[in-house]
Amino acid sequence: MEWLPWARLNLHRNPFGELTPEERAELAVVDVDHLIEMLRQPMCAVQFIGQCGRGKTTRMLKLRSQLRESSYTYIPERPPCPPIGAGNPVLIDEAQRLSRTARHRVFASGCSLILATHRDLSRILRKYGYRVYTEHIGKGNSPQLVLELLNRRIEASRVQSGSIPQLSLADAEILVAEFGNDIRSMENELYAQFQQLLEIGTDGEV
Amino acid sequence: MAKCDLLVELDEPNRVYRSGDKVEGTVHVTVDADVKCSGLVLSTGWKTHGRGNVTSGKVDEVTVFSGEWVGGTKCEYRFSLTAGDWPQTYHGNFLSIDHYVEAQAKIPWAFDPQTATPFMVQATQVPSRYAAEVRVVHEKSRKPKVVGGVIVAVLLGVQFLAMGGIGIVVLLVLAALAFSYWFVRKFLPKHLLGTPHAFVEEDTLPPGSEVVGEFVATTKKTVTLNAITVVLKGTEVCISGSGSNRRTHKNVIFETTQTLQENATLKAGNETRCPFSFRLPKDAAYSISLKENSLIWSVDVEVDIPRWPDWSKNLPICIVPSAAQNIGTGKEQPGSATMGSAGQSRRGEDDSLVSAAQSPNDAGELTFEETIDQLWAVRSHRDQVEMVVDAVKGISFNLEAQIERRLLYAGDEDPNVYQDGYAVWARYPDPRLPLVLYVPHDLGDEFEQLGKGIWKGRGVVVGWDTLHGRLQIKLDSTC
Numbered sequence A: 001m002e003w004l005p006w007a008r009l010n011l012h013r014n015p016f017g018e019l020t021p022e023e024r025a026e027l028a029v030v031d032v033d034h035l036i037e038m039l040r041q042p043m044c045a046v047q048f049i050g051q052c053g054r055g056k057t058t059r060m061l062k063l064r065s066q067l068r069e070s071s072y073t074y075i076p077e078r079p080p081c082p083p084i085g086a087g088n089p090v091l092i093d094e095a096q097r098l099s100r101t102a103r104h105r106v107f108a109s110g111c112s113l114i115l116a117t118h119r120d121l122s123r124i125l126r127k128y129g130y131r132v133y134t135e136h137i138g139k140g141n142s143p144q145l146v147l148e149l150l151n152r153r154i155e156a157s158r159v160q161s162g163s164i165p166q167l168s169l170a171d172a173e174i175l176v177a178e179f180g181n182d183i184r185s186m187e188n189e190l191y192a193q194f195q196q197l198l199e200i201g202t203d204g205e206v
Numbered sequence B: 001m002a003k004c005d006l007l008v009e010l011d012e013p014n015r016v017y018r019s020g021d022k023v024e025g026t027v028h029v030t031v032d033a034d035v036k037c038s039g040l041v042l043s044t045g046w047k048t049h050g051r052g053n054v055t056s057g058k059v060d061e062v063t064v065f066s067g068e069w070v071g072g073t074k075c076e077y078r079f080s081l082t083a084g085d086w087p088q089t090y091h092g093n094f095l096s097i098d099h100y101v102e103a104q105a106k107i108p109w110a111f112d113p114q115t116a117t118p119f120m121v122q123a124t125q126v127p128s129r130y131a132a133e134v135r136v137v138h139e140k141s142r143k144p145k146v147v148g149g150v151i152v153a154v155l156l157g158v159q160f161l162a163m164g165g166i167g168i169v170v171l172l173v174l175a176a177l178a179f180s181y182w183f184v185r186k187f188l189p190k191h192l193l194g195t196p197h198a199f200v201e202e203d204t205l206p207p208g209s210e211v212v213g214e215f216v217a218t219t220k221k222t223v224t225l226n227a228i229t230v231v232l233k234g235t236e237v238c239i240s241g242s243g244s245n246r247r248t249h250k251n252v253i254f255e256t257t258q259t260l261q262e263n264a265t266l267k268a269g270n271e272t273r274c275p276f277s278f279r280l281p282k283d284a285a286y287s288i289s290l291k292e293n294s295l296i297w298s299v300d301v302e303v304d305i306p307r308w309p310d311w312s313k314n315l316p317i318c319i320v321p322s323a324a325q326n327i328g329t330g331k332e333q334p335g336s337a338t339m340g341s342a343g344q345s346r347r348g349e350d351d352s353l354v355s356a357a358q359s360p361n362d363a364g365e366l367t368f369e370e371t372i373d374q375l376w377a378v379r380s381h382r383d384q385v386e387m388v389v390d391a392v393k394g395i396s397f398n399l400e401a402q403i404e405r406r407l408l409y410a411g412d413e414d415p416n417v418y419q420d421g422y423a424v425w426a427r428y429p430d431p432r433l434p435l436v437l438y439v440p441h442d443l444g445d446e447f448e449q450l451g452k453g454i455w456k457g458r459g460v461v462v463g464w465d466t467l468h469g470r471l472q473i474k475l476d477s478t479c
Helices: A005-009 A021-027 A033-038 A056-066 A100-108 A122-127 A143-155 A169-179 A183-200 B128-140 B143-162 B165-193 B341-358 B360-365 B368-378 B382-392 B441-450
Strands: A044-049 A071-074 A090-093 A113-117 A131-136 B004-010 B022-031 B035-050 B056-069 B074-082 B095-106 B114-121 B197-200 B210-218 B227-240 B247-262 B271-279 B288-290 B293-304 B311-319 B396-409 B422-427 B434-439 B454-465 B470-476
Touching: A005 A183, A021 A056, A021 A143, A033 A044, A033 A056, A044 A056, A044 A122, A056 A071, A056 A090, A056 A113, A100 A122, A100 B396, A122 A131, A143 A169, A143 A183, A169 A183, B004 B035, B004 B095, B004 B114, B022 B035, B022 B056, B022 B095, B035 B074, B056 B074, B095 B288, B095 B293, B143 B165, B165 B311, B197 B311, B210 B227, B210 B293, B227 B271, B247 B271, B368 B382, B368 B396, B382 B454, B396 B441, B396 B470, B434 B441, B434 B454, B441 B454
Parallel strands: A044 A113, A044 A131, A071 A090, A090 A113, B434 B470
Antiparallel strands: B004 B022, B022 B074, B035 B056, B035 B095, B095 B114, B197 B210, B210 B271, B227 B247, B227 B293, B288 B293, B293 B311, B396 B422, B396 B454, B422 B434, B454 B470
């Protein structure tokens, strides 16, 4: 496949381009087993709180891929609020944007809930009788974790066995120092760096 | 858990495939323990990668094996699949498109291993099913600005008027700003230049051809200009994320500027004509519109007026394979070889299906199954879907649907939901076209007991849910 520009780096694409939701779920470095266990109990609500680009949606996608009976709804910035399917559990991304009616219908259903939100919804969830478990997303994005998840993305773009570009712990530390726990910004930066890598013709030193 | 490795090996990995070509090769399967496989599926298709949200399409699919693999063995299966004819393989900075042969082993109750091997496709023509989309991307850059502006203005107007005195003040300020913008950016330059006009003679061209156009103006009084410039530009436009995370990424892949006149004087009453022509690069990338990934070409004409707002005009052009020139412009010659061969057969089916549904006489005898088949065939073409749905709207059908899930919330805006009733997402059994069923209260128990089974009954088609791609059906409990 000499014609494929990325083949020189033993890759088939820029590893830091957009992924499909399925790929994002597959490549996520998150532990959700304890949440799945927790959600077996009735009237349980899990909420992920954090800023953009920290991994809330990635967790939601990972959970969705592991919970076959679940339903997933993304609430857009502008109304109208989209239809929300019943599921076990019901996953709602950007839950702080739920309209009053939609929120009432969903919370009154008694379904187990997983919410990704910028605003703490625990008070209102408790009003409906939910036991609420809150995870603040982004705080655990250490250089080690960043290293693992970014290298995993590179690995997922591999063409065949052999060497591929890899990030070192020092690279991850530099990224964390520059972008804090904002994984999306790190990915954007690395996308540009990998494009440069392709243009200047080095063999994989990031 | 058993390990199952797949490897797709193409017979000609460096070959350039064209419309109708067969991609042939072997898929190798290695398993370390006994594995039951419900289907080893090989498919061809394309996928975008880069800055934009991933868009993909399937071309051909075949199941080469189903059964049991014995642990420690290696198996090989030959395949021959049709290569895609559009879009062409493209590797840019923000946007890349690759065609793949994908192998997926369906393993019951386990993760399905899969692998993909890319191959190169060169498009020789734009298949008819994509021609409209390719052109639309060039025109939509203008229309939505006007339509969107009017919608936003009406919505904001109503909202501010409802706020009373402060709202009216804010509204007046916004109206004044909008008027100032129009006055400065549109009215003043046009007023000075009389009736400026810029055009390209042919807006659908193959790479290597010449873009010919002209700027024409007749001024009411003598005007001195700094310059009249024309820019030919190709841009990758990719959209990533959605909602508040939505970002548009633009990358100019080609840009060349011509100065038509410098320090020129346009004399009052005289018609000034400034012709221009550009030679397109021989390897110019084709215009592409794949949902959130586009490649757009345009000619931008700009008149730089000293101490006065500049006049500019954007002229979109389409770069297509040479055989596809004039596609979608309404200028096709009868019998000309302009459409992709693989696309022709599909398009032929699509057209006949749409026309069948358009006739009210035929629609009266149309079954639900036929309606579903028609929608399934055109499901990725919004205008054709709407045409079919309009034709069958209001018709009552005997139908069957496999229940997916009940909706906790059907949307405030949905007028089809029965009072005390609810909405259910379902699919037609085969083909699995998504449906929304509006269930009346008295059918509630029946649906509750049905779980995810197949419901049979009568319902009326009421519309199409564009957002989720679902046919909307209002159920009738009296039948």
